[in-house]
Amino acid sequence: MRIALDAMGGDFAPAVPVAGAVEALADLPESSEILLVGRTKDIESALAKAGGPKKGLRIVEAPEVVEMGDKPLAAIRSKPNSSIAVGLNLHKRGEADAFISAGNTGAVMAASTIMLRLHEGVDRPAIGTAFPTGQKPVLVLDGGANVDCSPRELFGFARLGAVYARDVLGRPQPNVGLLNIGEEPEKGNLAAKEAYQLLNGATQFRFIGNIEGGDVLSGKCDVVVCDGFTGNVVLKFYESVARLFKELFGRELDASVLESAGVKKAFRVLDYSEYGGAPLLGVRGVSIICHGRSSARAIKNAIRVAVQSVQNNLSDHVGAEFASSASHKAAV
Amino acid sequence: MRIALDAMGGDFAPAVPVAGAVEALADLPESSEILLVGRTKDIESALAKAGGPKKGLRIVEAPEVVEMGDKPLAAIRSKPNSSIAVGLNLHKRGEADAFISAGNTGAVMAASTIMLRLHEGVDRPAIGTAFPTGQKPVLVLDGGANVDCSPRELFGFARLGAVYARDVLGRPQPNVGLLNIGEEPEKGNLAAKEAYQLLNGATQFRFIGNIEGGDVLSGKCDVVVCDGFTGNVVLKFYESVARLFKELFGRELDASVLESAGVKKAFRVLDYSEYGGAPLLGVRGVSIICHGRSSARAIKNAIRVAVQSVQNNLSDHVGAEFASSASHKAAV
Numbered sequence: 001m002r003i004a005l006d007a008m009g010g011d012f013a014p015a016v017p018v019a020g021a022v023e024a025l026a027d028l029p030e031s032s033e034i035l036l037v038g039r040t041k042d043i044e045s046a047l048a049k050a051g052g053p054k055k056g057l058r059i060v061e062a063p064e065v066v067e068m069g070d071k072p073l074a075a076i077r078s079k080p081n082s083s084i085a086v087g088l089n090l091h092k093r094g095e096a097d098a099f100i101s102a103g104n105t106g107a108v109m110a111a112s113t114i115m116l117r118l119h120e121g122v123d124r125p126a127i128g129t130a131f132p133t134g135q136k137p138v139l140v141l142d143g144g145a146n147v148d149c150s151p152r153e154l155f156g157f158a159r160l161g162a163v164y165a166r167d168v169l170g171r172p173q174p175n176v177g178l179l180n181i182g183e184e185p186e187k188g189n190l191a192a193k194e195a196y197q198l199l200n201g202a203t204q205f206r207f208i209g210n211i212e213g214g215d216v217l218s219g220k221c222d223v224v225v226c227d228g229f230t231g232n233v234v235l236k237f238y239e240s241v242a243r244l245f246k247e248l249f250g251r252e253l254d255a256s257v258l259e260s261a262g263v264k265k266a267f268r269v270l271d272y273s274e275y276g277g278a279p280l281l282g283v284r285g286v287s288i289i290c291h292g293r294s295s296a297r298a299i300k301n302a303i304r305v306a307v308q309s310v311q312n313n314l315s316d317h318v319g320a321e322f323a324s325s326a327s328h329k330a331a332v
Numbered sequence: 333m334r335i336a337l338d339a340m341g342g343d344f345a346p347a348v349p350v351a352g353a354v355e356a357l358a359d360l361p362e363s364s365e366i367l368l369v370g371r372t373k374d375i376e377s378a379l380a381k382a383g384g385p386k387k388g389l390r391i392v393e394a395p396e397v398v399e400m401g402d403k404p405l406a407a408i409r410s411k412p413n414s415s416i417a418v419g420l421n422l423h424k425r426g427e428a429d430a431f432i433s434a435g436n437t438g439a440v441m442a443a444s445t446i447m448l449r450l451h452e453g454v455d456r457p458a459i460g461t462a463f464p465t466g467q468k469p470v471l472v473l474d475g476g477a478n479v480d481c482s483p484r485e486l487f488g489f490a491r492l493g494a495v496y497a498r499d500v501l502g503r504p505q506p507n508v509g510l511l512n513i514g515e516e517p518e519k520g521n522l523a524a525k526e527a528y529q530l531l532n533g534a535t536q537f538r539f540i541g542n543i544e545g546g547d548v549l550s551g552k553c554d555v556v557v558c559d560g561f562t563g564n565v566v567l568k569f570y571e572s573v574a575r576l577f578k579e580l581f582g583r584e585l586d587a588s589v590l591e592s593a594g595v596k597k598a599f600r601v602l603d604y605s606e607y608g609g610a611p612l613l614g615v616r617g618v619s620i621i622c623h624g625r626s627s628a629r630a631i632k633n634a635i636r637v638a639v640q641s642v643q644n645n646l647s648d649h650v651g652a653e654f655a656s657s658a659s660h661k662a663a664v
Contacts, residue, residue: 068602134579183566189479189561213568217576232513236545241573244549247466252594262584306642
């Protein structure tokens, strides 16, 4: 297996992606390879600091870098040799089985959609974000790829999320909930009301109905469906609450308690880096988007997510799920 | 001053509203009165358990009760003698200066809007919810009164929130942020993009631009504007995160640490009951909506919020804010 990793992406590139790749090596399937895509010299010097070249790591030159502040579409057009474009091309040509980046999210989304293209029948790709809970994580999508969503698109997110929950999160019969402001079918905004009706007829997964904001972390659902505006706001809000709690406890607790195994464990549950990157679901292939502030540990976990996605044929399964409806539509 | 309190509203009525009223008495301005609205017998027996009749408490009979599961509009029509209707009528007739209820939120909203009516120029009323932060609370609105919002309505929420922040939260020059998925003006869904342009021309408050989900609790803003769908989801999500943290820490920490003053203080910051009820802004009068699960302490704090709103002429100020634009519109 070969994973293409954008070595120039993220707030601490190339040091963090390179360190994450080094950490990931031990857990990779045999004869796997991580392709570090970016400026060779920069990667070499980061690699030297991370212990020198390793078996299983290979550098692929990409002279250009999409900056975090670049406009996504303009950057893709004006920088055809960026680490994002070169990495995605490796994946598209079959020289890599997956692509991972902690770079400019908008650019990674747009380039993945344009270069890998969507599976037939998929209207819009969606970002699947794993929210930590007290038990197993819950997949919330869309995490921000689409702001104004039609009922049909929300239904599509449910189908994408259900396949991912089965293939990568290990939930054979995923429960899907629609994020709303009340449990009754007639609640919510226009899109949610219509989406409820579509979801209610689904046979591919168990639709448990509307859920409220307070149910997201309750364990009721494996997959929570919402538009990308709401998903993105809640995702970023959640991260900030974890920070607020650390601040409050840091202010009130003795260092000995803060450093205790129990407190550390409680905070680790809420640490996004444990959960790796978020897949862009619906594209032909495996494209994993990481937070710009990702740590080496987060990159390592994103590589694990990519490996699981490839091993479990995520992309084929998404294709099959939507191909059936595409041919059904054609037959109608 | 007279405050009408729905003694039959909430999951633990009438015991909790009555206990909250008793607790509030000590802090009320002199010669104030709390009118306990509901079934006299039930209130009398709750009052007996809370230490017997008190100076400053008066029972006003209302034989009917709107149940939590009732359809709001149907309940208002079919139960004209409910504690909600009788309490709001007291306020409308000037026999009470404010109304408070922890009952069926939809029914309280609808009845307040229909019976008190909106100030001229106000398109839609909004629920202003105070989110606890590490520092002072931030007002998020709309908290769920309106699901699909026009840009003009979002602009209206900002104006309502700014008046409340000044009059009740003590922020002479409130900072207002628009909740969005990126800071740039061109980010967001259709309503947010247009609302940005309206807000950007505002002179009544300081518009600080778009804020992301992670900024809500940061202290950047006194007022955060969003549609009621997003606001309601985030509000309920926040409550559930506080519960999750308590669960995680309860599992990991020794009882001695959990019971320590520091940990208790940290959790108290995140306790909604500290902040009392949420005002329904835009109506002619003061109508405060409390959580169905409100404790006596939450009711007590809602009474404090009502008193502050009356003392600072909140309703007149809202009227003045919108009257100027109504006459401006008429002149144009």
